[in-house]
Amino acid sequence: MVEAVVLWNEPNNLSHWNFQLDRDWTRFSDMVKVASVAIRNVSPDLPIVLGGVSSCDCDFLRLMASHNVMDYVDVVGVHGFPLDWNHWQLSDWPDRITEAASVSGKPVWVLEVGASSFGAEEVQAFGLQRTVDLLRSQTERIHWYSLLDLPATCPAETRHREAEGSSYYRHYISDC
Numbered sequence: 001m002v003e004a005v006v007l008w009n010e011p012n013n014l015s016h017w018n019f020q021l022d023r024d025w026t027r028f029s030d031m032v033k034v035a036s037v038a039i040r041n042v043s044p045d046l047p048i049v050l051g052g053v054s055s056c057d058c059d060f061l062r063l064m065a066s067h068n069v070m071d072y073v074d075v076v077g078v079h080g081f082p083l084d085w086n087h088w089q090l091s092d093w094p095d096r097i098t099e100a101a102s103v104s105g106k107p108v109w110v111l112e113v114g115a116s117s118f119g120a121e122e123v124q125a126f127g128l129q130r131t132v133d134l135l136r137s138q139t140e141r142i143h144w145y146s147l148l149d150l151p152a153t154c155p156a157e158t159r160h161r162e163a164e165g166s167s168y169y170r171h172y173i174s175d176c
Contacts, residue, residue: 005039006077006111007032008052029067036072050104051077051111055086056096061103076104077111081145083127090130097138110135114145 056078082090100108115127
């Protein structure tokens with residue numbers, strides 16, 4: 001059973017979008033609008049989520065609102081990994097969710113959140129428990145990214161290595 005449809009292209013990640021073709025995000029905005037209309041024609045009650053807003057980027061949400069995208073979606077989905085690669089504190093989650101809801105005028109779902117163990121399971125247990133404590137009253141949905149790190153024999157493969165913040169030990173499994 002389909003519970004929602006998420007429209008995203010991990011938009012505010014520089015490696016995922018061709019800024020030469022769509023400098024002001026007009027094409028992306030138009031794609032979201034066209035897709036939303038098509039979805040509504042087939043399934044009028046299916047929630048449509050603007051997703052992939054990495055690091056809970058409210059400037060991107062403001063831009064989407066200026067392109068009237070919020071008129072076509074029901075929910076905003078955000079990502080955040082403050083213990084791994086985002087340069088903000090875990091305790092910032094409630095303020096980030098509140099701002100995203102205010103900027104978008106929509107409910108906010110956390111579509112990706114997680115914490116690497118850094119080799120110590122108690123670190124990941126702390127990250128999971130603290131994240132849930134901070135978010136459970138802020139959002140209807142929390143999707144935990146993964147409960148398992150990559151095996152030590154499989155190095156993390158990211159596009160930007162440590163430039164994304166600290167190395168994220170569960171990201172992009174390779175063929176090992």
